[in-house]
Amino acid sequence: MNCIQEGLIPTKYFEKTKQNLSTTNGENLKIEFKVTSVHICDEGIYIRQPFLEIIKPFKIKTEGITTKIFQQKILFAFNEKPITKDKTFSLFEEHSVNLIKTKENHLYFMK
Structure with a gap:
């Protein structure tokens, strides 16, 4: 699915939805609306x-x-300068890192 920032498309082009999306690390995205018919236009090319x-x-x-x-x-230029986020772990990432450390410790003690 493609996602865009709220406010970029006038409300007359989208409709309410109950669809669910999640990020690659498993965190839920808040989705309230969807656009069913979209065409991207740039430099004479329509997609x-x-x-x-x-x-x-x-x-x-x-x-x-x-x-x-x-x-x-x-x-396709961004409307705003990209925001760099501090390196913080989501709960999913933190769980994964802890699981890997536990397995490494287990293997170390098995030697």
Whole structure:
């Protein structure tokens, strides 16, 4: 699924939903609305949803997402400067790290 920041699309284009999504580390995302018919337009190229699936392979850079379509390089620029987050562990990541440490300790004592 593609997700975008709330407020970027006028309300007349989306509808309420009860769908559930989660991040790659298992944390739930708060999803309240969905857009069913989307077209991404840039430099004369029109792409139907799902956006990221269609533009593979792509690169994510500080200025936006870059790809090559029909031998033309395209930059989908970010509206805002990316935010770098402090390295904090989610509960899932913390559990995984603790599980690995426990297994390492177990293997160490078995030697």
